[in-house]
Amino acid sequence: MPKADSQLLAANQLPMIVAMQESASEEQIQQVIEHLVKMGFEVHRSTGVRQTVLGAVGARADFDIRELELLSGVDQVHRISAPYKLAGRSFRPEGTIVKLPNGVEIGGNKVVVMAGPCSVESREQLFAAAEQVANAGARVLRGGAFKPRSSPYSFQGLGEEAVKLLREAGDKFKLLVISEVMEISQIPVMAAYVDILQVGARNMQNFNLLRELGKVRKPVLLKRGIAATLEELLLSAEYIMAGGNYEVILCERGIRTFETYTRNTMDISAIPIIHKLSHLPMTADPSHGTGRRDKVAPMARAAVAAGCDALLIEVHHDADHALSDGAQSLYPEQFRKLMDELRIIAPAVGRTIA
Amino acid sequence: MPKADSQLLAANQLPMIVAMQESASEEQIQQVIEHLVKMGFEVHRSTGVRQTVLGAVGARADFDIRELELLSGVDQVHRISAPYKLAGRSFRPEGTIVKLPNGVEIGGNKVVVMAGPCSVESREQLFAAAEQVANAGARVLRGGAFKPRSSPYSFQGLGEEAVKLLREAGDKFKLLVISEVMEISQIPVMAAYVDILQVGARNMQNFNLLRELGKVRKPVLLKRGIAATLEELLLSAEYIMAGGNYEVILCERGIRTFETYTRNTMDISAIPIIHKLSHLPMTADPSHGTGRRDKVAPMARAAVAAGCDALLIEVHHDADHALSDGAQSLYPEQFRKLMDELRIIAPAVGRTIA
């Protein structure tokens, strides 16, 4: 058993509490105790005036809390420990700093800005954007290579060629490179060329993909799904870490709510919450988080003010003619202005802009 | 260009309305008109006392409405036609009946019940469940073959062996067979053995998978994502249909809301809404929709009363020892009782239980 696995198992010696209904009979209580023992738990019983409460401690990692909730006489079941361990703050109380080439660090004193076009459309487009974001102070170049789109007639991305162009542009302008990996089959080419592998919101719970990324020795930036709780985000990070890859960077990019003015509601509070629950770096993507160019700068400023470790921002040298998501891409001059604003804000949280 | 493609393109001659702000200048209005013309639209202008409104009609399928919303002087942009066409009710006003072997039809006068275990665990388990659901009146056997789980230590499914067992059990008990396809690589073996290919909620927007399923000539049951609007569900159906596979069956299985008592909130209203918007059969999965055994029967009854065309129900011959999702599986006797209740309800909507 690899080391990470045994740690995960150890982590799952979860204390669990089962509160019986007031009306529960002794027979029902005994059946629940029996059930817990069969599941491999050790049981501690506390009999109160009104209600009996059972504490369960044990080694089984994959039980389903609902099985207990449905036993007769059971009132409530609570997990007492978080269902993740490697991703939890107590695993590394001092916090994780992901160390990248060129001295770039995510999770340290510098807020790292990752910027570039939504999709890599051509060498010319990519190099123009790369030069502009580098000059403005970005340290990482972002750009989509594979772009499955909701319309079968939309631009689908340049694929492997895009990945190579990213590397080339990154090297030329002294930028690291991040791009999204969408399927297991894309991992080798991605891992060969990029510095950070990005997992998109729709793949946050693609466990087969996460398992493979656990075997890679490159940092993974994992985006929160639009309907994912923060606990689920941490469980997905745990999945990667259980495979031995501890270089996981988390990212908020908007959740789905009843508000319809923006595509998603960017949950800025996720930043301080993740910093409390986990040691992993927490970043923000205000471009996808809002979906509208005019909201990107305010939300990028808010994310830095709330303490994010890095930003992912779409910048297109000619956003009006972008082949995808132009509406959420900043114009280069907007990006430069935003960088200046971020430089004012970062000291308020004891940081500088990388 | 294949026929379905040209139909889709034709469908996308979408009239669109751009309402200018009251304060918009003539120059701003001209820029918006120019922009629309460049995008390939024909523009009709209506100048009011207070506000100018532009109507755009054109052939471009993949435009992003936000690009227009962000132009200066623009107040609001509305698509006037639905962004799907093949999936829309007006494409087949009489409704689609998916015809399957053994005379089973989904979308006709009979409500079809598909039942079986969450996962295929063994020949013994599957055959026991198959016999029980067949005797109770189910027409289709369900069972998961590939089970990527949130814990790397959980049961992961029997894979191809499970698919073959499903076929064998189906043939023995005169049941058709449905199982979930999770990756493109699983399509060939699935298509060889099962009667309906199921797409899970997490893959509802896996467009690469949808595109490949458009090439298959087997019915596809497409589940709504937990954060997907009904319009998005229909867009995903459109994606499959655009490839030429018109045998798409839709399925409600719960959406994520603020209510935490159940995993998801099953949206029963999706059934009459889809029936209004689309000609495709609409089904319901109360097992995943509620996640709790004691809520499955009430929601199954509700779905039939609301007019669903078929039900997907998890039944395990020994639910307390199921390797996955036992908590939402009915006991066989519960399933038999439910079938009796459904037989009472179906005539209220002019149906019988198949």
Next chain:
Amino acid sequence: MPKADSQLLAANQLPMIVAMQESASEEQIQQVIEHLVKMGFEVHRSTGVRQTVLGAVGARADFDIRELELLSGVDQVHRISAPYKLAGRSFRPEGTIVKLPNGVEIGGNKVVVMAGPCSVESREQLFAAAEQVANAGARVLRGGAFKPRSSPYSFQGLGEEAVKLLREAGDKFKLLVISEVMEISQIPVMAAYVDILQVGARNMQNFNLLRELGKVRKPVLLKRGIAATLEELLLSAEYIMAGGNYEVILCERGIRTFETYTRNTMDISAIPIIHKLSHLPMTADPSHGTGRRDKVAPMARAAVAAGCDALLIEVHHDADHALSDGAQSLYPEQFRKLMDELRIIAPAVGRTIA
């Protein structure tokens, strides 16, 4: 102290569990214990290999769980008992049947249908509607008297005159009468004329109003707020019951979700959940729950199939000219057809239509 109050206090001897962080120091643990003792709790300590867990039992009703969550060294805090008592199933395991005049019972074997116009607009309109719903089998006449509207220019209701007309129409057609009370000042006139006082979704947490309704000796139908959890609904019921009025009837009328096709998403699963958690009758309002006439009948059927105890349905004798919410009012012939469908469905849940 009135009897209900002392019961409520007794109910709040809540066992609570405080799980300390693995890294918590002995000093932090002692501080939490001290804090709990100061709050009036008795504390039981369980020291594990990895983590210390404290059980707190005590008499203080109004503590705020967050105060504990924020103490240093605390990992998680769980209430073990439900925060309501009088509304909980164990208070009356056999279920509550609200007994009304004319032998009408809500919560018994008959599903009661309450129907009528959204607003009382005139004697002629009300009497026409009352006659139609009575003939179709409704037992209770509904109708709004006070109608604060989102536009100051909309019809605002007839007020006290409407209440008297409701009584008169009810008496003439042998119907009981229900109407919404929106402010404390309206209680006396309402209580004098109607059989059931309705609290609207927006007032579900108007605690001053609930407190006054606790003093009334008439049944109260309490609607779930559009953003209220079922636990919050039960807490509001508890508020009324704590005042001594135990005749509370609950009602689902749609919650706000990300889906935009309907105004609200009607949560049918609330029906079986409330029946499990509480002894109070649970009803459904598909008119407000969907907001669209063509969805009312399917959702009404679904609610009965899921086990609701009563239905609230808007019917207007001339819905196209209704002064409010005409779009969600059934035409009389639609209502008659629905009643026939409900008569088919009710036996599936061992009921008849009253």
Next chain:
Amino acid sequence: MPKADSQLLAANQLPMIVAMQESASEEQIQQVIEHLVKMGFEVHRSTGVRQTVLGAVGARADFDIRELELLSGVDQVHRISAPYKLAGRSFRPEGTIVKLPNGVEIGGNKVVVMAGPCSVESREQLFAAAEQVANAGARVLRGGAFKPRSSPYSFQGLGEEAVKLLREAGDKFKLLVISEVMEISQIPVMAAYVDILQVGARNMQNFNLLRELGKVRKPVLLKRGIAATLEELLLSAEYIMAGGNYEVILCERGIRTFETYTRNTMDISAIPIIHKLSHLPMTADPSHGTGRRDKVAPMARAAVAAGCDALLIEVHHDADHALSDGAQSLYPEQFRKLMDELRIIAPAVGRTIA
């Protein structure tokens, strides 16, 4: 008719678009046109190859868009103008600055901080808090006077005495005063003593209260309901303004989402969105927006970085013994530190802290 009323009516000459189904018959089209004409609209018809679109312009303010959606042959209905006018940006493109005594302005170049305890508990407590927040740089003292609580045994507020204490403390420490008005009957005493009347989230759609506040000549701070869209917030503002009170200040305080870690999810993006849609000042309440002391400072910083015009922050001189909401109140030293951080951030958006 008062001036504001006629403006509102004028505002409601809304262009509306009705798109007919492709399959709509000429008869259906004529019926819709007739219906629109009866409703008082002027109709413009545009007959396309595939679909007919009707444009409706007219004077009727209170129509219900759903009535049209349900007519046979209708595909979609869109309002083209916003349903609010006085609250809309185009009513005062330059923005509203609410001018208060002592030279305090909300909506200008200074971000105003309003701080104080959740509830006024005693003279000693209030004066201690007032002195501390004044010294740290707050300009407005907040404090609840009437506190209806979810438990009938909780502290209910000091009422009128609290309002007078607020005034006294405000005058002593040169602070303006804001407090929440919960019922119409509280308006006179509130208006006599406080500088800003606050409307809580639960009352955002209490239209009777809003109407009365429209007659008051004091600024009103209107909080967004936890399930309210931004359009609904603006409609509620419109309600107050229609009465002639144009001094409305809006406030984000968290919306309900599926995420359960915090009570509500604070929607920071509401700040730039309201600034685009409306001329009214937009403020933020991170205390209620997060419900947890340790999240208040990050979210307060984020709100200023996103451009808010003022902040509402709970500060208790002894938060651990607060009688209400102590868990979300900052300690005085935390508040001072936060003020220092805000002073760093404000220049990034061209502001200073008042």
